[in-house]
Amino acid sequence: MTGSRLPSGLAAWSEQLSALRPDIAIALGPMLHRLDELVGRHSAVDAPDGVPDGVPDGLGGLTRRGVADRMLISQWALAQDVPEEFLRRAAMGELLYLAQARTHDTVRGRSVLLVDTGPDLHGGPRLAQLAMALVLHRRATAAGAEFRLGVLTSPAGSWLEGDLPAMLEAWLGARGRRPATVEDLRAWADVVERPEQAWAVIADRLARASSGAVPASSGMTGRWPRRVVVQESDWTEAGPTALVVGLAGERVHLPLPALDLAVRVLRGQGWRRTAPTRTSSAGGGLRQMRLPGAAPFLLARGADAHRLVTQRVPDPGAQTGQPRVRRFPGPVLAASRIGTRWVALVAVDDVLEVRIVGKRLADVDRIRVPLTELGLMSADVDSLAAEPPAELFFRSGELLVRLGGSWWRLSPAGTFETWGTTVAVSPSTEVDVPLVAMHFDDHLWVALNGGAGRFGPVQDSGPVPETHLGAGAIAWQDGGGWRLADLVHQTRPITACSAAPSSPDPGVPVDVDTGTKVVGVTRIGDVPGLVTVGGGGVLVRFVSRQGTRTLTRWSGGIAPPALHARLPLIAVEREDGVVEVGDLGSGQVRLRVESLR
Secondary structure, three states, X not given: OOHHHOOHHHHHHHHHHOOEOHHHHHHHHHHHHHHHHHHXXXXXXXXXXXXXXXXXXXXXXXXXXXXXXXXXHHHHHHHHHOHHHHHHHHHHOOOOEEEEEEEOOOOOOEEEEEEOOOHHHOOOHXXXXXXXXXXXXXXXXXXXXXXXXXXXXXXXXXXXXXXXXXXXXHHXXXXXXXXXXXHHHHHHHHHOOOHHHOEEEEOHHHHHXXXXXXXXXXXXXXXXXXXXXXXXXXXXXXXXXXEEEEEOOEEEEEEOOOHHHHHHHHOOOOEOOOOOOOXXXXXXXXXXXXXXXXXXXXXXXXXXXXXEEEEEOOOOOOOOOOOEEEEOOOOEEEEEEEOOEEEEEEEEOOEEEEEEEOOOOOOHHHOEEEHHHHOOOHHHHHHXXXXXXXXXXXXXOEEEEEEOOEEEEEOOOOOOOEOOOEEEEEOOOOOOOOEEEEEEOOEEEEXXXXXXXXXXXXXXXXXXXXXXXXXXXXXXXXXXXXXXXXOOOOOOOHHHXXXXXXXXXXXXXXXXXXXXXXXXXXXXXXXXXXXXXEOOOOEEEEEEOOEEEEOHHHOOOOOOOEEOOOOOEEEEEOOOOEEEEEEOOOOOEEEEEEEEO
């Protein structure tokens, strides 16, 4: 929907209303304007220079209050043709004026909306939640701030993910049977950075219960979010026809849209949706996935250890292709897409062989390594075949792979020594120049385009620190915690690492909960961070220097998710045999593949 398809009074809301059909958007218009005015009046404490509702910025929408020079021409026509009606409307406050549009710079950092989706607010009050989300999102967008939406009955911090349409779609399906409690409100107040700047749409019961309660525990913020109380009113035989919204002692009367339109919205009808994600099917099983290489491709094991399923992850809105099932002569222990071909390490008669699907890659197809030379026995092969295939990297005519807990360099010439100091490898846009992180001299070193970056320090004795490379960042375990740093190009050659190129980058500490598994490092927007899985292997979180976000959309898989090393893509295996590949930035599913058993 574009602004030209909306009435002039709603043109400024075109971005927020793009998820709704025009008739629904128009029906919500009066509610949006009244709530926007209410929010503006109660945001005055944050307004610049004490301006109560932002800085004037042209005209937008209609209002029942204003000055004579902004009165609609149609109202002046009433004064001329029906003066008694004009006087009546003036006395009752029913005349229409052009509203003054304002820029809303009152949001700082992020705008937060918490909603109770329990039975106390089923029905019409949910429309007030929808309208509040649209109002706060518009204000946040105008101020260059982030908008976040949370459901009070969900675990505190489990924000709805994605852009506004994705969040509203998740909100639509979040209707619950349990009403929110004071404990829920207190838990969310503890995880919101500035709860006094957040908004909570709740029922009168919860507002009364929380009025005498202590907002947060000792040492926390000690404030509640702004509590917006919604009640149904103006009952008829068909049900309520209006809502009363209360905030800080002020009450606003909001007429509800026509019953049929309201029902359509609450049942998920009347919404504009993006093109549905097409589902492709792969014969046999589908499990143990990875997103290897520099290009966006999904790799998963098929019905047995001899089969791999591969499929390109399409660009948003692009055609979805069909997966390819490839069979090899033995269990596949490692595989990756390198350039334009697939390269696999296959165990055949106690020998590890290289098989290539596509163009030849130097002479790596000549690599044959006895499994015993890598310290692998038949039980080890079975164990590796039950896990996601290890990732392969091509460097200077050789293959790099991590098997049995060690990094190996496999050469067509027959050398296959272990790289004892290598701790992590990540693909780059150049086929034969992967990023390599090594550990020595009490630091981590990363080869960068013929130079080196130095990070740390880390302990040189004891176990090698767990390290992850990806999305232009490096993360490593430092004692009991984790540190994170952007990769910085330094000009000194990697062969001269012992002569430190500059002061090492110590990184910044990130707070990873004890007992969680670090899946990898990625970047959402411009922010690098770790993706972790915990909570019984169910909750997926993004941990950065800015805090922790629960990736609700990508939680609940039956195995740890897979991350792409360069792109903000995540793959999740669901209980119904479906693998979803999604975009961490937008929250949208880019690919869905189901297995046909």
